[in-house]
Amino acid sequence: MKKIGLLLAILACISPDLFAQGAKNIRINEVMTDNESSIVDEFGNHKAWIELCNASFTTVNIRGMYITTDKSVLNEDLSAPQRQALMSLIPNGDESTLLSGNQHFILYCNGNPKDGSRHITAKITEGEPVWVALYDGNGVELIDSVTVPALSVNQSYAREKDGSANWVVRGSKNVTPGIANTPNINNKIARTKAEDPHGFAITILAMGTVFSCLALLFVFFRVLGLIMDHINTTKKIANAYPLKPVTSTITTTAKIGAEVLDTTGKLMKDGLKLKGIDKKVYIAVIAMAIKQYEDDVHDVESGIISIKPKSTTWNAPKFNNEIKK
Known part of the structure; x- marks a missing residue:
């Protein structure tokens, strides 16, 4: 018991010093x-x-x-x-x-x-x-x-x-x-x-970052989809209304022109030799060549129809004047 009492007394004396050391x-x-x-x-x-x-x-x-x-x-x-x-x-x-x-x-x-x-x-x-x-x-x-x-x-x-x-x-x-x-x-x-003990600010920041990325992805794929739709629509129109190659028309026209010149030259040469062919024959040949040329190049443009005006009795001035009378 004496030892325990002595130990407690020592601790009682030391404790204030220890507390003071800690406080410092x-x-x-x-x-x-x-x-x-x-x-x-x-x-x-x-x-x-x-x-x-x-x-x-x-x-x-x-x-x-x-x-x-x-x-x-x-x-x-x-x-x-x-x-x-x-x-x-x-x-x-x-x-x-x-x-x-x-x-x-x-x-x-x-x-x-x-x-x-x-x-x-x-x-x-x-x-x-x-x-x-x-x-x-x-x-x-x-x-x-x-x-x-x-x-x-x-x-x-x-x-x-x-x-x-x-x-x-x-x-x-x-x-x-x-x-x-x-x-x-x-x-x-x-x-x-x-500053943010409950983590509310960092949560809002993280959610804002995620939703911002999702919004950017939505805009990107939306624009990409519109571009692809436009490309597909263009392809469909091109397939539905193909353009005729201009090269073949030019080649055909040149060929016809050469034939006309060749035929006309022969007729003129023969006519001069024979001296009996009427000029009307030359004019008819040239007219036929021009008609063939116009038929070949008519409506080259895809989807476009050319309509030329033609005079009839319905729009003749004389006929209209008689109706008015």
Whole structure:
């Protein structure tokens, strides 16, 4: 029994030191003083926020610690209760206050603790410098502090890397609330998880991409179908109304012309020799040749019928005048 009691006494003495060592690994990691389009709280409001980070690989519970933006707590004449009255307590009752190694925790300022365990009363004025400090649960030991310069809208003041000593001003596109400050692929994944915890945005994006591709495929195949229909229609018309080859007509015409010239030449030669053939014979031969030529080239065009006017008694001027009388 004495050994057990001695062991418990040793553990009781060591435990506060171990807790203190764990608390010293908590760092103020990033601060935003003017939040217009960054993260929102559970009520959808944009508020100034402070990010804490566990810079160790051990688990630390930050409940019971204090956050303050009031420099009057540095007055050494103040007692612990007086300091605590000027600070904001990180309340109990939230499992997320148990930070594992390299985990982050967001606190919303200018709030009311009744709104939730992440809302603290620490005051931050937009566009003005502010001093932020983290105190141990006794309200006396200062764990970490930083003086934040005046920031523009949606800018943050953050460590270059989690827990590092160097601080930088980050633009609105480079703030990293709730995730590691080191930009890498895992950081982008973490940012996506933080901004879209339920996956609605990525689902809508994926569905939009799929439906856009389907719409493009529909338009492509629709246009291709119209082109193929036009080609098929053209082929059907060409097969239904084939064009006669012009070469054969030209060849036939040339052949007829040669025959006419040959025949006419012979007749003229014979007529001159015989001196008895009437000129009417020559005219008749030439007329027959022209008639044969016209019959051969008539209606060469496919689907076109040529109709020549012909005078009859119905359209004769004399006949029409007699009817009118």
